[in-house]
Amino acid sequence: MLLRKSVVPLNSDATGRFLPWLVAVMVYLAALALVSAMAMSKIVTRWDHGLSGQITVQLPVSENDLTEAEITNRREDVLTLLRQSPGVLSANHIGREETAALLEPWLGQTSGLSELPLPDLIAVEIDQLDPPSTAGLTARLIEIVPGATIDDHQRWLGNLLNLARSIEIVAALVVLLVGLSAVIMVVFVTRMGLAVHYQIVELLHLIGAQDGYIAREFQTHSLKLGFFGGLVGVALAALTIFGITRLLGQADTALLPALSLRPFEWVILGALPFASALVAMVTARLTVLRTLSRIP
Amino acid sequence: MVRFQDVSLRYGAGPEILDRVSLDLAPGSFHFVIGASGAGKSSLLKMMYLANRPTSGRISLFGRDVSSLSRHDAALLRRRIGVVFQDFRLLDHLSTLDNVALPLKVSGQRSDEIRKDVVELLTWVGLADHLDAKPATLSGGQQQRVAIARAVVSRPSLLLADEPTGNVDNRIAERLLYLFEELNKRGTTIVVATHNEALISRFNYPVIRLVRGEVRLEHAETLIRTSDMPGRAAADYGTRDTSLPVEGNPESAG
Numbered sequence: 001m002l003l004r005k006s007v008v009p010l011n012s013d014a015t016g017r018f019l020p021w022l023v024a025v026m027v028y029l030a031a032l033a034l035v036s037a038m039a040m041s042k043i044v045t046r047w048d049h050g051l052s053g054q055i056t057v058q059l060p061v062s063e064n065d066l067t068e069a070e071i072t073n074r075r076e077d078v079l080t081l082l083r084q085s086p087g088v089l090s091a092n093h094i095g096r097e098e099t100a101a102l103l104e105p106w107l108g109q110t111s112g113l114s115e116l117p118l119p120d121l122i123a124v125e126i127d128q129l130d131p132p133s134t135a136g137l138t139a140r141l142i143e144i145v146p147g148a149t150i151d152d153h154q155r156w157l158g159n160l161l162n163l164a165r166s167i168e169i170v171a172a173l174v175v176l177l178v179g180l181s182a183v184i185m186v187v188f189v190t191r192m193g194l195a196v197h198y199q200i201v202e203l204l205h206l207i208g209a210q211d212g213y214i215a216r217e218f219q220t221h222s223l224k225l226g227f228f229g230g231l232v233g234v235a236l237a238a239l240t241i242f243g244i245t246r247l248l249g250q251a252d253t254a255l256l257p258a259l260s261l262r263p264f265e266w267v268i269l270g271a272l273p274f275a276s277a278l279v280a281m282v283t284a285r286l287t288v289l290r291t292l293s294r295i296p
Numbered sequence: 297m298v299r300f301q302d303v304s305l306r307y308g309a310g311p312e313i314l315d316r317v318s319l320d321l322a323p324g325s326f327h328f329v330i331g332a333s334g335a336g337k338s339s340l341l342k343m344m345y346l347a348n349r350p351t352s353g354r355i356s357l358f359g360r361d362v363s364s365l366s367r368h369d370a371a372l373l374r375r376r377i378g379v380v381f382q383d384f385r386l387l388d389h390l391s392t393l394d395n396v397a398l399p400l401k402v403s404g405q406r407s408d409e410i411r412k413d414v415v416e417l418l419t420w421v422g423l424a425d426h427l428d429a430k431p432a433t434l435s436g437g438q439q440q441r442v443a444i445a446r447a448v449v450s451r452p453s454l455l456l457a458d459e460p461t462g463n464v465d466n467r468i469a470e471r472l473l474y475l476f477e478e479l480n481k482r483g484t485t486i487v488v489a490t491h492n493e494a495l496i497s498r499f500n501y502p503v504i505r506l507v508r509g510e511v512r513l514e515h516a517e518t519l520i521r522t523s524d525m526p527g528r529a530a531a532d533y534g535t536r537d538t539s540l541p542v543e544g545n546p547e548s549a550g
Contacts, residue, residue: 007387007390009389203387205371205374208372208373208399208402209371
């Protein structure tokens with residue numbers, strides 16, 4: 001078979017040998033940045049869904065040494081008020097044991113919790129389509145229990161959303177920078193290849209090769225290197241994600257949710273080698289065409 | 297076929313290599329280009345095979361003004377021009393077969409269609425036993441024949457040879473010119489640049505002499521003949537040996 005070999009022997013170039021490994025590192029970083037962004041987005045979505053339909057009413061610890069019966073009465077008054085308020089779907093008292101359990105992640109399991117002056121908490125489920133006015137509800141609650149407050153979680157959730165958006169932006173910037181670095185590397189390697197094999201390129205040009213024919217020699221080579229590097233990078237990233245998932249599983253904490261990717265997110269990661277191959281191929285082609293345009 | 301009209305060439309801010317050169321080479325003609333080293337022979341040929349563009353003036357090839365050619369059309373035009381480079385420019389990593397097949401491959405012909413033509417041509421130049429040999433394993437003369445085979449494999453209308461006799465002895469050089477003559481008889485327009493005036497004096501073809509960037513048209517027979525290379529009449533060409541030595545011994549290889 002004639003000309004099974006490449007006309008331009010790019011495989012023998014020392015300059016091209018390190019390209020797949022650099023691409024692998026780039027794709028590895030890009031994959032981790034993407035996974036971080038996807039995980040953060042998922043956490044925020046879960047918390048957002050979990051908290052948007054809920055508010056918490058907090059009745060302060062009485063400073064007037066109320067009896068247990070008086071405390072129960074004022075709580076029942078508050079529950080009645082809440083249940084009668086428009087936009088409130090349900091209102092339930094969070095018992096002392098449940099309140100103490102909420103503090104366990106911070107304070108640990110200790111018998112001293114029962115002796116702490118914990119506030120009365122009431123979980124209120126609200127209609128998200130027709131939510132009650134938090135300010136109006138608070139004013140009416142204060143008439144029954146001075147110092148009563150409502151936490152609609154919005155301030156906390158807002159900060160969290162800002163954090164998540166920031167992480168997503170940083171991840172996008174990392175992916176962009178990684179892509180840009182990959183482009184610069186491919187341009188450099190392609191130019192080196194053109195310089196090393198200039199005699200062959202010029203010969204091809206002089207015997208009538210179209211620019212596209214010569215560019216194909218380089219772009220095919222870059223495509224292979226980019227794809228191989230991408231595969232290695234994604235494989236390393238998958239191993240890292242697997243390791244982090246195992247560690248999070250062992251940590252067994254409610255604060256750090258399990259890092260699991262949905263099918264389409266795995267598809268995005270799986271597409272990275274193709275993306276790196278495409279970037280390498282297009283970059284090499286444009287670099288060669290640009291260089292050839294200077295040859296008369 | 298090839299028309300230069302007031303063509304000048306200079307490299308960068310350097311002196312004029314060619315100064316308002318005008319020439320007109322008819323289809324099927326055979327011309328020598330001679331001149332001292334640095335006279336501009338290679339530059340003239342480079343403009344003919346579109347490796348250089350003139351600083352001023354107009355060049356027409358095959359009736360087309362090359363300055364108005366798109367890159368695509370220029371590539372198509374180059375396929376009608378065969379070039380034998382002074383340094384052969386063979387690709388070391390490719391076999392003889394692949395080197396010769398390159399112009400056909402570049403023009404988009406299929407491998408199975410190419411092979412028959414290439415093998416036939418390599419047999420004609422005496423390299424049938426070296427189809428898979430790499431250029432580094434061939435002698436200088438054999439490499440030159442590979443370069444010639446590559447230049448003519450696509451049956452070009454115009455064949456340009458830059459100092460093809462520079463690396464071989466006189467006997468091989470003479471046979472080489474007979475080979476070009478055979479190609480010329482088949483209709484190929486030939487332009488051979490050489491500094492070997494003694495050799496070309498044996499051929500009855502017009503000569504483009506380059507002197508300080510200007511051209512002068514002469515005739516080969518008017519050139520000085522050396523005693524060790526007696527000239528031949530054009531009528532004798534039919535009995536000449538146009539075969540080139542198959543084995544590359546140091547003498548024949550040059």
